[in-house]
Amino acid sequence: QVQLVESGGGLVQAGESLRLSCAASGSIVSINTMGWYRQAPGKQRELVAAITSGGSANYADSVKGRFTISRDNAKNTVYLQMNSLKPEDTAVYYCNVGGRRLIGGSAVGFASWGQGTQVTVSS
DSSP: OOEEEOOEEEEEEEOOOOEEEEEEEESSSEEEEEEEEEOOOOOOOOOEEOTTTTTTTOOOGGGGTTEEEEEEGTTTTTEEEEEEEOOOOOOEEEEEEEEEEEEEEEEEEEEOOOOOOOEEOOO
């Protein structure tokens, strides 16, 4: 079992910043892509940003230039620095981590979701 613990959400005003963190723990052998998704009320969950094990990142057009994703491989942690926040960024943010974990002496693939953290941006 791989557990993801998110932190860093909150209520801010437009133009302010927040930093989200997501730490993975468990019988992890390796982690491939780590990403952040968000889901606003009445909308589908969407990809915000993702980063590969090699450090290559991609972003949704709506957050390019404002958000930065990074990871600390030694800590199995992914971060999302969110600057110049807008009211339309309001959503529940979820981290997603994929890789391989140890089960009964064998490495098998896994994909896990965090519990979600609320980000609210007031105008």
